[in-house]
Amino acid sequence: MTELSYLAAGVLFILGLKGLTSPASAKKGNRLAALGMLLAVIVVVVDLVLDDSSMAWFVVIGGVVVGTVAGGLLALRVQMTDMPQLVAAFNGFGGGASALVAAASIVAVGAAAPTETAITTALSLTIGTITLTGSFVAFGKLQGILPGRPIAPPGGTATNAILAGVGTVAAVIAVITGDAIYYWVAAAMWGIVGVTGVFPIGGADMPVVISLLNSLSGIAAAMAGFVISNHGLIVGGALVGAAGLILTIEMSVAMNRSIANILFSGFGGGPAAEDIGTKPVKRATADDAAIALAYADTVMIVPGYGLAVAQAQHAVRDLAAALEARDVKVHYAIHPVAGRMPGHMNVLLAEADIDYELLLDLDHANPQLPHTDVVLIVGANDVVNPSARTDPTSPIYGMPILNVDEAKTVIVVKRSLSPGFAGIDNPLFYEEGTMMYFADAKAALEDTLTAVERL
Amino acid sequence: MTELSYLAAGVLFILGLKGLTSPASAKKGNRLAALGMLLAVIVVVVDLVLDDSSMAWFVVIGGVVVGTVAGGLLALRVQMTDMPQLVAAFNGFGGGASALVAAASIVAVGAAAPTETAITTALSLTIGTITLTGSFVAFGKLQGILPGRPIAPPGGTATNAILAGVGTVAAVIAVITGDAIYYWVAAAMWGIVGVTGVFPIGGADMPVVISLLNSLSGIAAAMAGFVISNHGLIVGGALVGAAGLILTIEMSVAMNRSIANILFSGFGGGPAAEDIGTKPVKRATADDAAIALAYADTVMIVPGYGLAVAQAQHAVRDLAAALEARDVKVHYAIHPVAGRMPGHMNVLLAEADIDYELLLDLDHANPQLPHTDVVLIVGANDVVNPSARTDPTSPIYGMPILNVDEAKTVIVVKRSLSPGFAGIDNPLFYEEGTMMYFADAKAALEDTLTAVERL
Amino acid sequence: MHIGVPNETTRAERRVATSPQVIAALIAEGADVSVESGAGTAAGFTDEVLAGAGAEIVASLTDTTPLDILLRVTPPDDDALKLIRDGGAVIGLLAPAANAERYLAQSHIAAVALESLPRSTLAQSMDALSSQATAAGYAAVLLGASSMPKFMPMMVTAAGTVPPAQVLVLGVGVAGLMAIATAKRLGAVVYAYDIRPETKEQVESLGGRFVDAPTQEMDEGGYARAVDDETAAKQREILSDIVASSDLVITTAQVPGRAAPRLIDRADVERMEPGTVIVDMAAASGGNVEGSVPGEVVEIGGVKVFGPDDLASTVAADSSRMLARNLLELVKRMTVDGELLIDPDDPVVGPALVKRETPDE
Amino acid sequence: MHIGVPNETTRAERRVATSPQVIAALIAEGADVSVESGAGTAAGFTDEVLAGAGAEIVASLTDTTPLDILLRVTPPDDDALKLIRDGGAVIGLLAPAANAERYLAQSHIAAVALESLPRSTLAQSMDALSSQATAAGYAAVLLGASSMPKFMPMMVTAAGTVPPAQVLVLGVGVAGLMAIATAKRLGAVVYAYDIRPETKEQVESLGGRFVDAPTQEMDEGGYARAVDDETAAKQREILSDIVASSDLVITTAQVPGRAAPRLIDRADVERMEPGTVIVDMAAASGGNVEGSVPGEVVEIGGVKVFGPDDLASTVAADSSRMLARNLLELVKRMTVDGELLIDPDDPVVGPALVKRETPDE
């Protein structure tokens, strides 16, 4: 029964994780996984109680209470923007717990363990430790306690290689001899690698690192499962280990980087994360745009000269149709001087057979914008440049523009940060609520459509 | 080692099955799975040899030789069109083998087996038997040995329910008492259910039934795995059991039916399979169209009035663009009287900005058609009606038409078999090389595009 | 076989009953083709071009041997019919309703009126009504658009937003459909109406919007019947409002063998804004618009009402080419081994022959 | 503030320097507006409509009190300038190159020439050259299309396949872009060429094809410079071939302050097919086409060459509305608390003031 209950918990983990991969089912997925965890905990507690060996009640209860209060407070108090670092910290605790389970087993069983158990114990210990230290460095960087910029250890990659080598050798000796001290040495070495390995990675790449550490914490848990011969741990741990790895790969693909590039670029191995412009912008992918658009109630599309250059009129129509099918209200805001000739946008939108009634001119669009969830700017620039409103020294000061910055979210599709016809920079691109989607307008809209249809 | 080798075989099965889900990797997938099977067989043989008990060599070798020759000849000799029934037959053999393994275990171990083994033995035996008989009935129907039309047993569903009930009770008694005779009774009852259950199902629905029986044969193998405590069998069998079930569901969804409707409609429970027209046509889905188009070298799109009615001009352009991105050459054949006014198609295609150079009129299109892989007819009818060429009694006899029947494959997108402007039936729809895709033109083209992008 | 093509060009008529391509095709079929000098000039086919295609250019067809076939854009006078040999034929847009008696009087020849060809799928390649209506529908929109003081498309510009023009097309036969398509291309919002209900789908297939006024099934011939007074009144009421808000109205409604239905009264015209335009393509057969005059433009309360009689001629090159192709296909159907052979039972040619009405019709 | 709008309608001029909407807007700004009777009729703005918007309709502006501002579509004669009070202004398309001396002679008023406004993003709402070029580019295509004996779009029909017309646009400023867009809408295959290389992207952004002939960077003002003889010769050579195969050629090339560049010689015209059409929009400033005559149509070897001088007037309602909006925005910029205040240092108004040339220019 115990084993089958763990299997049931494992199935709940699987279903939960599956749920988490799609927006519609994510919340339910998380709760299923939590249910699985509750089941696993009840099973083990019942088992321990039935066993009624000299169970160390106060340790167990004390631990659970402390952990619950600490974890609960952290989770409920944290601000939205600080969540990534909190996840990193939680992950560190998880890795630490697996290392501690291994450590407890070393203390309890010692050299008596069969080779296979010794191996998994060593793995659980070292992987758990690197997860612990690495996660806390990541936490520190994101929280601003540690410097966000990449800092390589003295000696760079070589130092890390040596530390890892020593740690590995110590672990092998530990397995062979069963001598606890070698376990601790191995754990210490790998713990240091966690620190020196994560320190050189820039703050922007941290999410990928956290995801990788998350995968490691899953593997550590699975190894701990081998140590205590528990299928529940193996299922849950292996699941997270594999899923975390795939997720890490996906995240780096979304950033157009390889994992190796992310992990080692701080050592001078690859290009810096920000390659366009000097001021930071928030970059978006097709999927980001798709989620923002698909979950909006009202969308305003602002076409500009770039739409014409990319001949993206059909693509914009297709995307709008897909959004309308999801009950999103889509309008188009046409600025009087968008494009390069009077009525340029009208020619294109008429070709794509977009209903005239959906086209709003400046006077009609501006009052709508504060009530608009998402503005999608397609190859427009000057006509949405807020310096026309705010900067008396700007050559376009005084020109009426589309006040897109009054909308909740702004997505700008263009190929780069280069200026438009008027040749001036656009402060809109650097604003808090603006996401820059750098791509050819047609390709971007087509990719976003594909992403919307996948949601 | 043995166990881990079985695991390796299981992994190969997983990778192989995964490969089989996409056209690009299917062939490799099948070979990986075969490799896994080879590994499993080698492992068991080595194991048996090492065991060097009184191994019944001649039985083993004789069986393998007979099976290899029979299976090999059948597989290599069969004609493409007869493949589905061959798969059914093979499936029946697989189910039979599992039942025989269970039977051998019953004979060898008898009442001595622990309850859990007895249960799995009973399951392997009964599921294997129903697979055996059901598959051979399916084979007989498809091969034309048995009548293809649905034939319900006397008493209908009630008869089957009684047989199944008796079989189940016998199995339960067998498990409890360990008495072999009850096993045989259970097997016999379920074997009959296989016959009486499949007999009432029409020939058109057989693929779905075979897929379901395939899933059952997987489960039978997994149960046999429990009987002989072999993880290799459990992994492979469970894999096929689950995959087969999903596939069965997918196939019935593709036919717009529920599984229950397919299984029980022969008993008067649901509509007949062919609901449109009386002559049989080959129906196609978006995925069929996508595969045909994406793997073609040359495609000719023939637009007609239906394209205009559906306002599918943008959709056709998008699909063509996706095909061109895959190096498919796409042209459009414009019949002089397509649509309802002179130049009707030109107005639409120009709106969608389709290059004039891609438009071929009758005189230029017809010489191309014999060299065209796929013709995609979108809402055209009279202009591709071959009776204008072949049937002197036809009111349109003598009118030049697009000779689309000279192309390798023809896909016709329209909503039904109803006639066009001239009000006459179109023999093209019933030809061998024609697939009918019944849908609104715009929806059909959009769905096909999605399917192409998924390939 | 000797085929003759006269010069018919006048102010209103710039078309010619042949084209360089068709001359070449006829010659390939074994015919001789004589064309009067200057016949094609207004359509852009100079004498040199036609001669280059193989035609004999003659000052007048009277200079040449009797003709087997005379091809015409417009109804010929009796002298022209004399050019044809005994047993020969005149083929063209012969206006049989008005001229049948004249043709029948010349009993030595057969008169084949393109207007009377069946409107079947099989006969479409000879259907000159369709090909010329295509040209006329296109030309009507260009005429209307260039006579309007406003843009057809919508334009959002720095100098204000120009709303799209509203175009109304009444009568959705071939010309009406072409008018809808052309106005739509230019960016207008297009409404359309026809008495036949199946045109709704056709209008929408071109991106137009169908006006929701009463419709009525067509007769066996596929033509609209004359409507009763009550329906007509209801129609006019609904149409009057949409006419009033239109910038350009194009009317094409016809009922074969009858006067064109009156769809727009003077009062409706007066409700329109000054500067708006009406093109009444049915002016010559009675007019869909009260006050329209064939071949002229009249102004009613600031509204320009055109009654053009030469629309197909304004695209004379292409309309002549299409007409010539129609004639070529018909000539081919009427010849066997290079000899003219008129089969009154042929399902295509038969109905086009000008015959004395049989009592049961 | 008193604003006057005269009646300028002639054969070639149907526009008026105001519109009902703009009259209402000016009155809302506190101005009085007097309009000469009949001034808007040709543009579709009847006296009643303008009066309804709040204008005072006068038989002649001489009947009314002195004006603060006189709005003009065309350059006024000296008598008209007398209507303006001391310190007042005339604003409109004043053709400053030809008339500057006349305006300067009337030292009691300021002359603000819309032609001299900067072509900057900020000034676009007042940019009458753009708004009128928009109208002219559209009208040029309609003129060309209705004068051509062939269809613009491709049509596959039962009476043969009609290939699409080939349209060539030379000079891709505002008018040229509009011409490309309009011809493309009608279904033609459109080629275009301009000396400024950045126009390639603009042409393609409208679905046109750029002709691969030599280009040249623009000057600081964003205008093309006059090109040297060698480049011009090479240009003409490449263009000659594409001109020869075109059905409709629309030329719009201008070099500010100079005569329009000659892009098409008589020999090029003669290479074109009979029945083809050229619209030379630069005819008035010297002509891009050899032989074009402003305000007339000449035939050269079967090719119709138009030199229209009233293109914007053919869509007088919308072109007047846009011009009126341009004038409104400029008047608003030139008034403070309802009083005219001309600031020669204003980056928009300053350059538009007619001034005596300073030596360094």
Add this chain to the structure above:
Amino acid sequence: MSDAFISGIVVFVLSSFVGFEIIRRVPPTLHTPLMSGANAISGVTIVGALIAAATGSGAVAAVLGFLAVVFATINVIGGFLVTDRMLEMFKKVPGRKS
């Protein structure tokens, strides 16, 4: 329940999940080859058949074992071969959209 049996159940459930997850939207043209390939995999019961044939004692067991081996072998050999033949139709590997 024996440990082996319980771990069998775990393996069974997990394998089923893998099977469920692997089959996504499969194009209908692949339905038959996929079914055929899966069917061949279900011939893994050949392992059981071989064991039964090799270790069974007595005539009945021998016959059952022999038949089991024949059946399973037919399923395996025939299954993979016929699948391979069906898949001949997907020879051209498509260029991917860039």
Add this chain to the structure above:
Amino acid sequence: MSDAFISGIVVFVLSSFVGFEIIRRVPPTLHTPLMSGANAISGVTIVGALIAAATGSGAVAAVLGFLAVVFATINVIGGFLVTDRMLEMFKKVPGRKS
């Protein structure tokens, strides 16, 4: 190798496959919640921690066990809660295209 260990390996491999297959193309906006949820699941090590804490003897073992329980509990409780909060943003369930 013990049977338990071997079946552990089988379970590990199969679970990994399930993990691999489950994560398809996930929209980037879900990356963080998914990571956070997976992280909470990796807190399953709490089972080991509880066993260690309950059965360990000696002060060292008690301390290790106690810490393990605290750490694991933080991971589990905090992880699921914070994921739940992140997912608040997906409240609107989209209408599907028909």
